[in-house]
Amino acid sequence: xxxxxxxxxxxxxxxxxxxxxxxxxxxxxxxxxxxxxxxxxxxxxxxxxxxxxxxxxxxxxxxxxxxxxxxxxxxxxxxxxxxxxxxxxxxxxxxxxxxxxxxxxxxxxxxxxxxxxxxxxxxxxxxxxxxxxxxxxxxxxxxxxxxxxxxxxxxxxxxxxxxxxxxxxxxxxxxxxxxxxxxxxxxxxxxxxxxxxxxxxxxxxxxxxxxxxxxxxxxxxxxxxxxxxxxxxxxxxxxxxxxxxxxxxxxxxxxxxxxxxxxxxxxxxxxxxxxxxxxxxxxx
Amino acid sequence: xxxxxxxxxxxxxxxxxxxxxxxxxxxxxxxxxxxxxxxxxxxxxxxxxxxxxxxxxxxxxxxxxxxxxxxxxxxxxxxxxxxxxxxxxxxxxxxxxxxxxxxxxxxxxxxxxxxxxxxxxxxxxxxxxxxxxxxxxxxxxxxxxxxxxxxxxxxxxxxxxxxxxxxxxxxxxxxxxxxxxxxxxxxxxxxxxxxxxxxxxxxxxxxxxxxxxxxxxxxxxxxxxxxxxxxxxxxxxxxxxxxxxxxxxxxxxxxxxxxxxxxxxxxxxxxxxxxxxxxxxxxxxxxxxxxxxxxxxxxxxxxxxxxxxxxxxxxxxxxxxxxxxxxxxxxxxxxxxxxxxxxx
Ligand SMILES: Cc1cc2nc3c(=O)[nH]c(=O)nc-3n(C[C@H](O)[C@H](O)[C@H](O)COP(=O)(O)OP(=O)(O)OC[C@H]3O[C@@H](n4cnc5c(N)ncnc54)[C@H](O)[C@@H]3O)c2cc1C
Ligand code: SF4
Ligand code: SF4
Ligand code: FES
Numbered sequence: 091x092x093x094x095x096x097x098x099x100x101x102x103x104x105x106x107x108x109x110x111x112x113x114x115x116x117x118x119x120x121x122x123x124x125x126x127x128x129x130x131x132x133x134x135x136x137x138x139x140x141x142x143x144x145x146x147x148x149x150x151x152x153x154x155x156x157x158x159x160x161x162x163x164x165x166x167x168x169x170x171x172x173x174x175x176x177x178x179x180x181x182x183x184x185x186x187x188x189x190x191x192x193x194x195x196x197x198x199x200x201x202x203x204x205x206x207x208x209x210x211x212x213x214x215x216x217x218x219x220x221x222x223x224x225x226x227x228x229x230x231x232x233x234x235x236x237x238x239x240x241x242x243x244x245x246x247x248x249x250x251x252x253x254x255x256x257x258x259x260x261x262x263x264x265x266x267x268x269x270x271x272x273x274x275x276x277x278x279x280x281x282x283x284x285x286x287x288x289x290x291x292x293x294x295x296x297x298x299x300x301x302x303x304x305x306x307x308x309x310x311x312x313x314x315x316x317x318x319x320x321x322x323x324x325x326x327x328x329x330x331x332x333x334x335x336x337x338x339x340x341x342x343x344x345x346x347x348x349x350x351x352x353x354x355x356x357x358x359x360x361x362x363x364x365x366x367x368x369x370x371x372x373x374x
Numbered sequence: 375x376x377x378x379x380x381x382x383x384x385x386x387x388x389x390x391x392x393x394x395x396x397x398x399x400x401x402x403x404x405x406x407x408x409x410x411x412x413x414x415x416x417x418x419x420x421x422x423x424x425x426x427x428x429x430x431x432x433x434x435x436x437x438x439x440x441x442x443x444x445x446x447x448x449x450x451x452x453x454x455x456x457x458x459x460x461x462x463x464x465x466x467x468x469x470x471x472x473x474x475x476x477x478x479x480x481x482x483x484x485x486x487x488x489x490x491x492x493x494x495x496x497x498x499x500x501x502x503x504x505x506x507x508x509x510x511x512x513x514x515x516x517x518x519x520x521x522x523x524x525x526x527x528x529x530x531x532x533x534x535x536x537x538x539x540x541x542x543x544x545x546x547x548x549x550x551x552x553x554x555x556x557x558x559x560x561x562x563x564x565x566x567x568x569x570x571x572x573x574x575x576x577x578x579x580x581x582x583x584x585x586x587x588x589x590x591x592x593x594x595x596x597x598x599x600x601x602x603x604x605x606x607x608x609x610x611x612x613x614x615x616x617x618x619x620x621x622x623x624x625x626x627x628x629x630x631x632x633x634x635x636x637x638x639x640x641x642x643x644x645x646x647x648x649x650x651x652x653x654x655x656x657x658x659x660x661x662x663x664x665x666x667x668x669x670x671x672x673x674x675x676x677x678x679x680x681x682x683x684x685x686x687x688x689x690x691x692x693x694x695x696x697x698x699x700x701x702x703x704x705x706x707x708x709x710x711x712x713x714x715x716x717x718x
Pocket of ligand 4 (some may be wrong): 338357
């Protein structure tokens with residue numbers, strides 16, 4: 091008798107299969123960016139779904155493909171997920187063409203998250219540029235919703251022009267429960283705020299590094315110039331956190347695309363401290 | 375575990391017996407194309423002697439093209455069907471031992487937590503692997519230079535050594551016992567012949583870098599990257615045919631009212647592999663791409679999983695259209711700047 095020994099009985103969930111969700115609300119943020127609010131169709135899934143600030147999702151437009159977006163909403167506000175989409179290619183364009191009530195697919199939550207548990211009792215300093223505000227908005231609103239856990243919560247947010255600033259409808263809140271400093275590269279007739287790049291504004295404001303964690307996200311060029319500014323202010327590498335962006339497909343450490351050295355941005359990231367980043371090959 | 379002898383003229387009965395219990399997967403000749411691993415039907419005559427397989431066994435476990443999901447949108451309703459293959463007891467026969475070791479690399483990528491790949495798992499977890507050591511060595515192999523090949527043995531269920539008119543079947547796992555049931559016992563002479571063949575395999579093409587811990591020697595800055603990059607035409611052949619390269623792309627295809635989401639091979643050798651929005655590309659030139667392939671196999675995968683991502687199968691050596699020879703590259707990495715002569 092041949093023994094057909096090896097048996098495997100456990101069924102595994104399919105991490106490639108998205109959950110269906112309906113687009114509940116679309117907000118026009120800027121000329122090229124929209125924020126989508128989506129609600130999972132399956133009630134049980136919707137009830138049990140939870141995530142952490144800093145995690146991301148992979149959104150399907152069936153027939154066009156998948157694209158990766160940060161969860162920009164906060165898990166303190168339940169029942170939906172939000173993501174902001176800058177129009178750059180096929181999936182992002184297809185999303186921009188969609189309207190409320192249409193069905194998309196979502197694989198979430200993916201990736202690691204900001205270690206906010208370790209930051210209790212500390213001051214938080216957010217410095218974001220452009221679409222980089224998307225991942226930080228989740229953490230910012232999360233910390234504001236847990237206001238008593240943290241010290242000062244300060245945000246410096248910049249964009250090319252006033253018209254490129256996202257989330258304007260939340261500025262009042264960010265400046266009430268925390269402190270908000272806005273800047274644009276180029277003002278217009280109505281703009282009487284600060285003009286200049288985020289790194290320069292940071293130098294002017296000169297926040298103290300004591301008992302403070304800095305979180306910074308933005309285009310690669312902004313990150314490049316802002317890190318030396320933080321260093322000059324006395325921030326050490328393990329006081330600075332950012333999210334890395336690499337091209338992604340699977341989001342689960344299989345397809346090989348987001349590989350940097352022996353790390354994968356999709357499972358070991360996207361959140362890294364500057365100290366961790368310095369251990370990676372310079373390839374992002 | 376008792377070793378056995380399988381006379382080659384007894385293969386049809388052997389296959390018949392296996393096929394009554396397992397789905398048997400083995401290399402089959404194709405018309406006008408290289409042989410390929412296939413599920414056998416009764417009467418099939420697979421190539422079991424390991425006379426070198428061009429198409430790696432990964433093509434069966436991780437098909438070159440595979441539909442992951444089928445999505446139907448009709449009457450305002452969306453339905454997703456996962457196309458996970460059937461999980462049934464399988465035996466893969468005729469897997470050249472280095473290719474079997476390459477499956478170990480795939481296992482690390484696709485079966486390790488936090489996410490298990492259900493498509494790969496369904497084909498792999500219930501599959502025994504019977505490796506083969508062919509009678510003749512090929513010039514391009516350098517297996518013993520990449521790793522201690524003795525450590526590969528326990529990773530398969532049995533090994534068939536080609537001794538001409540018979541196979542010596544070494545059983546290397548408990549479940550492997552079920553494969554050899556009913557076969558004859560080996561003689562002293564058989565054992566000596568098997569040991570001789572193993573020794574030839576083990577010592578074949580031991581190159582100057584064999585004793586080096588390559589993962590310590592591969593440096594980010596090395597003039598050799600520039601030289602490969604200058605020759606490489608980014609055809610992707612080296613990764614597509616490599617038994618352990620597994621990177622893939624995922625795309626949607628619309629077929630009438632149905633959407634098929636499929637995956638297919640991809641490679642770090644292509645420029646758009648890492649090309650992002652607004653044109654940013656962390657590996658925009660061939661040099662970092664050439665470096666990535668080698669560093670990933672010999673350093674990053676070793677850091678991540680403790681295994682080396684190259685088993686010295688020689689496919690990329692033979693198939694590269696511009697003769698980028700990975701053996702030469704590794705010699706250069708370890709020995710400064712003089713190209714080492716390697717047997718051709
Ligand atoms: C962890 C992470 C978080 C992200 N968060 C956001 C976010 O909150 N908001 C947002 O607007 N964008 C975000 N992105 C970028 C977003 O994923 C891409 O812009 C999107 O996938 C492009 O898809 P597409 O089909 O429209 O583009 P395609 O038609 O596929 O390509 C258009 C261009 O975009 C590039 N591209 C394709 N995929 C990616 C990718 N994953 N990342 C970057 N460029 C890509 C292509 O190479 C090409 O140059 C994030 C990316 C990552 C990895
Ligand atoms: S020799 Fe080339 S094709 Fe073979 S395992 Fe090594 S890298 Fe892959
Ligand atoms: S086979 Fe040769 S030319 Fe083709 S991508 Fe590989 S190294 Fe470059
Ligand atoms: S996105 Fe596939 S490995 Fe990270």
